[in-house]
Amino acid sequence: MNDFILPAQKQIESLEYAMRSAADALQSNDNPVAIVHHNDTDGLSAGAIISEALKRTGREARHYCMEQIYSAPLAAIYDNHSGPVIIVDLGVSKSHKDIIFHKTRGRPTILIDHHETDSETLPIGHSDFFDINCTTYKIDGDNYASASTVAYLFASKLCDVNDLAHLAVLGAAGDKNNTEKGRFPSEGLDKMVEDKAQSVRFEDVYQIRLAQEEPFQVMDEIINATMLLGSVGYRKQFEAETGEALTGPCLGMRILITGYDENTREIVKNLEKTKEKAYADLVQHLLEKKYTELDNLIFFDASDFFRGMGVKTVGNFCNHLTAPSRQQEFPFIRPNMYVMGAQLIEPITLGDTAIDAFSVPDVLKVSIRTHKELEARIEASQNFSVYTLLKMANPKLFASSHKLRGSTIVNRNKLLEFLENCNSVINTGESRPLQLPPELEFSAEG
Numbered sequence: 001m002n003d004f005i006l007p008a009q010k011q012i013e014s015l016e017y018a019m020r021s022a023a024d025a026l027q028s029n030d031n032p033v034a035i036v037h038h039n040d041t042d043g044l045s046a047g048a049i050i051s052e053a054l055k056r057t058g059r060e061a062r063h064y065c066m067e068q069i070y071s072a073p074l075a076a077i078y079d080n081h082s083g084p085v086i087i088v089d090l091g092v093s094k095s096h097k098d099i100i101f102h103k104t105r106g107r108p109t110i111l112i113d114h115h116e117t118d119s120e121t122l123p124i125g126h127s128d129f130f131d132i133n134c135t136t137y138k139i140d141g142d143n144y145a146s147a148s149t150v151a152y153l154f155a156s157k158l159c160d161v162n163d164l165a166h167l168a169v170l171g172a173a174g175d176k177n178n179t180e181k182g183r184f185p186s187e188g189l190d191k192m193v194e195d196k197a198q199s200v201r202f203e204d205v206y207q208i209r210l211a212q213e214e215p216f217q218v219m220d221e222i223i224n225a226t227m228l229l230g231s232v233g234y235r236k237q238f239e240a241e242t243g244e245a246l247t248g249p250c251l252g253m254r255i256l257i258t259g260y261d262e263n264t265r266e267i268v269k270n271l272e273k274t275k276e277k278a279y280a281d282l283v284q285h286l287l288e289k290k291y292t293e294l295d296n297l298i299f300f301d302a303s304d305f306f307r308g309m310g311v312k313t314v315g316n317f318c319n320h321l322t323a324p325s326r327q328q329e330f331p332f333i334r335p336n337m338y339v340m341g342a343q344l345i346e347p348i349t350l351g352d353t354a355i356d357a358f359s360v361p362d363v364l365k366v367s368i369r370t371h372k373e374l375e376a377r378i379e380a381s382q383n384f385s386v387y388t389l390l391k392m393a394n395p396k397l398f399a400s401s402h403k404l405r406g407s408t409i410v411n412r413n414k415l416l417e418f419l420e421n422c423n424s425v426i427n428t429g430e431s432r433p434l435q436l437p438p439e440l441e442f443s444a445e446g
Contacts, residue, residue, distance in 0.1 A: 022130035023157035025108040031083025032060040038089035039230035041174025046151035053155035065249040078103035089147035091115040114141030144188025146172035165197035174223040226252040228271040234310025294423040303344035314343035315367035335373035362412040393421040
């Protein structure tokens with residue numbers, strides 16, 4: 001049964017109270033702020049909003065763009081900062097709870113999110129921890145609030161950010177693929193923020209000229225650019241028009257804040273070509289039936305095709321496979337299937353920071369997506385949501401997810417067991433917990 005409903009005023013007031021408390025704690029600590037955010041359009045938009053709000057209040061901030069939270073890098077971020085930590089659009093798992101609990105003392109940690117997360121994964125009651133995940137307040141993060149919307153509402157407690165509302169609209173649209181429907185996000189908190197952005201001419205903000213002024217086309221171009229820079233360009237550095245060397249996600253945030261330029265447009269065009277070639281090669285691989293199929297689950301390993309790219313790429317490819325408009329192109333995917341794609345996690349870097357890269361040997365990110373037919377069954381509680389499936393099949397490394405899409409990390413030598421677990425959950429509702437890989441364990445003393 002879906003516990004989430006269209007947010008009522010009471011829910012919104014509770015969320016805003018939590019935001020004000022978090023803002024007060026942030027403003028009472030003058031140390032530089034660490035912003036740890038996701039690398040998709042929603043995460044980059046949310047990170048940009050928080051960054052701009054802090055800049056307007058005279059605060060120094062450092063960005064750490066992560067594809068998802070890993071224990072050792074998260075601990076290192078805390079160790080390298082004495083000030084507040086804001087975690088945006090990443091969720092937390094049980095393996096991260098101890099890090100936050102032991103490292104947060106004396107400085108606030110603020111969790112800004114819209115993924116479904118169990119309260120048992122959070123250090124509830126910790127006086128320096130502030131949970132402003134909309135799902136905690138029974139506001140549906142799939143349909144009614146993106147991370148960038150929650151970030152915008154939080155930022156509004158710090159200073160005037162009305163002129164940044166369009167960033168939240170871009171983040172929400174990118175997260176939900178709503179622009180292909182020819183409309184903005186239009187429900188719940190997303191709708192509230194959309195109304196604030198109605199006066200924005202996206203084509204003016206991003207210096208994009210069209211034969212016919214159509215804001216949705218402009219939004220699509222910016223969303224596609226940030227998605228490519230954050231995923232395919234995640235591990236690369238590019239020379240910005242200013243001469244700076246920026247990582248893909250940093251360049252994506254630059255676009256969101258300051259607009260497009262011809263140099264960046266050319267970078268994005270080349271990334272698109274790289275992505276299209278990798279996609280075409282992988283599709284051919286799958287058409288040759290090089291995948292694993294269980295009862296209602298199909299799995300493939302994309303590691304060889306997306307080498308050197310961020311692991312968000314495999315999730316984007318799963319979106320490509322399950323798009324309703326492409327159903328005829330991929331006959332090997334039945335509409336009732338959970339679609340799972342894996343990509344090897346290469347050494348984890350934190351951009352241009354002084355923190356060393358972290359090696360995570362033989363660990364895969366597994367992304368899961370669903371077809372429209374399966375989505376309808378999930379919404380009707382006839383099938384497990386992706387959130388529930390991952391939570392049951394891989395509880396120790398389960399971080400956060402959405403109802404219809406999500407991801408987890410799996411040690412390669414546990415992959416078959418994980419897939420069998422997923423299949424068992426789908427068919428019987430039962431599973432066996434996987435053993436946590438030693439390199440992903442966290443010691444509170446370490």
